Amino acid sequence: SKLKYIEIGGLFPMNGTTGWLGGQGCLPAAMMALEDVNNNENLLSGYYLNITWNNSQCDPGLSSAVLYDLIYTPPNKTLILGGCSIVCSTIAETAKMYNLIVIGYGSSSPALSDRKRFPTFFRTHPSATIHNPTRVKLFKKFKWTRIAIIIEAEEVFVTTGKDLEIKCKEADIEIVTRVSFLDDPTEAVKSLARQDARIIVAMAYGGAARKMMCEAYKNGLYGKQHVWFLIGWYEDNWFHPSTGINCTMDEMMAVVEKHFTTEALMLNQGPEITIAGMTAKDWLHEYQKQLPKYKEWFPHGEKPQEGFQEAPLAYDAIWAVAFALNRSIARLDELGMSLDDFDYEKKEITDIIKSELQRVQFLGVSGDVAFNDIGDRISWTLIEQMINGTYQTLGFYDTATDNLTWYDREQWYISGRVPKDRTEIVPTL
Numbered sequence: 001s002k003l004k005y006i007e008i009g010g011l012f013p014m015n016g017t018t019g020w021l022g023g024q025g026c027l028p029a030a031m032m033a034l035e036d037v038n039n040n041e042n043l044l045s046g047y048y049l050n051i052t053w054n055n056s057q058c059d060p061g062l063s064s065a066v067l068y069d070l071i072y073t074p075p076n077k078t079l080i081l082g083g084c085s086i087v088c089s090t091i092a093e094t095a096k097m098y099n100l101i102v103i104g105y106g107s108s109s110p111a112l113s114d115r116k117r118f119p120t121f122f123r124t125h126p127s128a129t130i131h132n133p134t135r136v137k138l139f140k141k142f143k144w145t146r147i148a149i150i151i152e153a154e155e156v157f158v159t160t161g162k163d164l165e166i167k168c169k170e171a172d173i174e175i176v177t178r179v180s181f182l183d184d185p186t187e188a189v190k191s192l193a194r195q196d197a198r199i200i201v202a203m204a205y206g207g208a209a210r211k212m213m214c215e216a217y218k219n220g221l222y223g224k225q226h227v228w229f230l231i232g233w234y235e236d237n238w239f240h241p242s243t244g245i246n247c248t249m250d251e252m253m254a255v256v257e258k259h260f261t262t263e264a265l266m267l268n269q270g271p272e273i274t275i276a277g278m279t280a281k282d283w284l285h286e287y288q289k290q291l292p293k294y295k296e297w298f299p300h301g302e303k304p305q306e307g308f309q310e311a312p313l314a315y316d317a318i319w320a321v322a323f324a325l326n327r328s329i330a331r332l333d334e335l336g337m338s339l340d341d342f343d344y345e346k347k348e349i350t351d352i353i354k355s356e357l358q359r360v361q362f363l364g365v366s367g368d369v370a371f372n373d374i375g376d377r378i379s380w381t382l383i384e385q386m387i388n389g390t391y392q393t394l395g396f397y398d399t400a401t402d403n404l405t406w407y408d409r410e411q412w413y414i415s416g417r418v419p420k421d422r423t424e425i426v427p428t429l
C-alpha cells in the first residue's frame with residue numbers, strides 16, 4: 001500500500017563564519033534516525049517520515065528566509081527542527097504564528113525557556129542553566145559558601161549567570177563578586193584578585209577562557225588556594241597558547257591544573273540498550289562509520305565532523321517527534337482528522353502534537369529523553385577535573401533526582417586539604 005508522507009522541516013548550521021556549526025554532525029545523525037524510524041514497523045505504520053532541510057549557517061537572517069521557504073513550499077510541514085540558539089529563538093518566535101512546533105537539537109540558551117515567547121518550542125539540548133544545580137551541589141559538598149563569578153558578556157552566559165546567583169541565594173551561598181568582560185578580561189580578573197576570590201565560576205567561550213586564564217596566571221589566581229569552575233564543552237586543547245596570549249604553555253598548564261568543569265551529558269553512559277537498538281557507545285561507533293556517506297550534502301565540500309558531541313541530541317529529536325506523531329495520529333483519527341489536514345491554521349492539531357511531545361519518555365542515545373513542563377530537556381551533567389594536564393571524570397549529577405554519582409577522584413594541591421573559600425582568620429592567642 002502506498003505510504004503517506006509526513007513532512008518535517010529542518011535547519012542545520014552546515015558552514016558559515018560565526019556560531020556553532022554542529023549541523024555537520026547533527027544532520028547525519030538525524031538522517032540515521034529517520035532511517036531507523038521508517039524501518040520500525042511498530043511506529044507510524046502506513047506513513048513515511050520525511051525531512052526537508054536547509055543550511056542555516058547559524059544565521060538568524062538566513063534562517064528566517066529558510067523558514068518561510070519551508071512554510072510556503074508545498075507540501076505543508078508538520079513541525080520544524082532547529083539548531084543554534086540564535087536560529088531557534090528567531091524561528092520559534094515566527095513558527096508559533098503558523099502553529100508550528102520547533103524542536104531544538106543544538107540550542108542551549110536559557111532565553112528559550114520563556115514559554116510566553118516560545119509556546120511551541122521543545123529541545124533535546126539542555127539549557128545552559130543545567131550546569132547551575134551541579135555547581136551548587138559541589139559547593140555544598142566542599143562546604144564553599146563564598147563564590148565569585150566571571151562572565152564573558154554574551155547573552156547565554158549573562159542569563160546563566162543570573163540563574164546561578166538565584167540558585168546560590170536559595171542555597172545560602174554568598175556571591176562575593178560578579179564581574180564580566182566584553183573582549184579583554186584583564187580588569188575583570190584583577191577585580192577577582194582584589195576581592196580575594198578563591199572559588200571562581202567562569203562562563204565564557206573557549207577563546208575568551210584562554211585569555212582569562214592567562215590573566216589569572218599573571219594575577220596568581222591559581223594553585224592551592226583557588227578552585228576554578230569552567231565549562232566542559234571546549235575543544236580539547238582550548239588552553240594551549242595562541243596568538244594574542246602572552247602566557248607560555250607551562251604557565252597555561254599551571255593555571256588550568258586542578259580546575260573543575262561541568263557540562264550536560266549528551267551520550268548515555270550505561271550498558272542499556274537504547275532506542276537505537278544498541279548501547280549508546282555502539283551507536284556512536286555506527287554513527288562515525290556512517291558519516292562519510294553524507295559528505296555529498298556539505299555545500300562547500302566540508303567533511304562531516306566526527307567531533308560534534310550534540311549528534312545524539314539530533315538523533316533523539318527525530319525519535320521524540322516520531323513517538324509524538326505516532327500518538328497524535330491515533331488521537332486525530334478518533335476526531336475524524338489526520339496530519340494531512342494540518343495547514344498552519346489548525347491549532348487543535350498542533351495542541352495534540354504538543355501534548356504528546358510533553359509526554360514523550362524513552363531511553364535515547366543521549367540518555368533519558370523527557371521534557372519538563374516548559375519543553376526543556378531534563379538531563380544529567382558530567383563533572384571532570386584537569387589532573388596532570390588531562391580531564392578525569394569525577395562523577396555525574398542528575399538534577400531531577402538530586403543524585404550525585406561521585407568517584408572520590410578529586411585531587412588538591414595539598415592532598416586531602418580542600419581549599420578554603422576565604423582567608424582563614426586564625427584567632428590570635
Ligand SMILES: CC1(C)CO[C@@H](CC(=O)O)CN1
Nearest residue numbers: 020084085106107108109233
Ligand atoms: C554545548 C554547546 C556547544 C552549547 O552551544 C550550543 C549552540 C547554541 O546554543 O547556539 C551547542 N552545544
